[in-house]
Amino acid sequence: MKSFTLTTRRAVAGACALLALGLAGAAQAAWPDKPVTLVVPYSAGGPTDVVARLLAVPMGHSLGQTVVVENTVGAGGTIAPARVAKAKNDGYTILIHHMGMATAPALYKKLPYDPLKDFEYIGQVLDVPMTLLSRKDFPVNTFPELLDYVKKNQDKVTLANAGIGAVSQLCGMLFMHQVGVKLTTVPYKGAGPAMNDLMGGQVDLLCDQTTQTAPVIQDGKRAKVFGVTTPKRLSSMPNLPTLDEQGLKGFDVKVWHGMYAPKGTPKEVIEQLTKALNVAIKDENVKKRIAELSSDLVSPDKATPEGLRKHLEAEVARWDKVIKAAGVSAD
Known part of the structure; x- marks a missing residue:
């Protein structure tokens, strides 16, 4: 009788353990339930x-x-x-x-x-991707001319960004780092104000996302564009050269x-x-x-x-x- 009881208890314990495992697995498999x-x-x-x-x-x-x-x-x-x-x-x-x-x-x-x-x-x-733009009356028209100009006039050129930590600031920093210049940076409270001042001629340069710059580039009247910051050209703007192919080798910001x-x-x-x-x-x-x-x-x-x-x-x-x-x- 004792042997039967012990055997029965073991069987019940084993069944409960299996049931618990099954319930745990079912609960885990139910993710997400909210x-x-x-x-x-x-x-x-x-x-x-x-x-x-x-x-x-x-x-x-x-x-x-x-x-x-x-x-x-x-x-x-x-x-x-x-x-x-x-x-x-x-x-x-x-x-x-x-x-x-x-x-x-x-x-x-x-x-x-x-x-x-x-x-x-x-x-x-x-x-x-990002693009490098200038005000429409900036005194250069090509990227090689821009490189030459900023090297000779770095104390006069202003570079806008959307604030500390913004991707426009990071792109600008990498540009200055690779070109070997220190331009006067002008931080704004957002990409919109920075772009507005670039188009209004208050600042010289801005590097920002295509989500912000594409309409301005496609308009072609409010700013100049010098290139895209990725190693490959954009399928949406195939005629826009990269900064890399224009002489800034290895430049890649996205x-x-x-x-x-x-x-x-x-x-x-x-x-x-x-x-x-x-x-x-x-x-x-x-x-x-x-x-x-x-x-x-x-x-x-x-x-x-x-x-x-x-x-x-x-x-x-x-x-x-x-x-x-x-x-x-x-x-």
């Missing part, structure tokens, strides 16, 4: 926000849950990453951010997060974007998020809208955790040298 929040470091309507909202719909369809875009702005785009780094690592709070993830460590002495240690990587998303989750987010959750991201970048509506912005979605091999990790590591090292050489700090 909406996922995609945090954007910049205001609604800006380039990063536009991209986030484009991706949110097809990602939500893939995950079977709504992806809610939430704008968390401030401190040069560092508040949002800090928030996501401290969020619960269950996959329900994720981040989309541009190249600011790579430049922040060099710009901020007391950054409240570490881009290389405090996140899991979901994948790269897209690249937004506003790349990536998606991140808090450190410790389960591997299987990251896999589902990466799968959803890849579904989104293959979506026909997303591809059409991104092309209209003169931007490029990344190849599938880059839209992976490893692809983003390698790119971020290389970009952190690259911009650390440029920013320190320029002596710029956001603190």
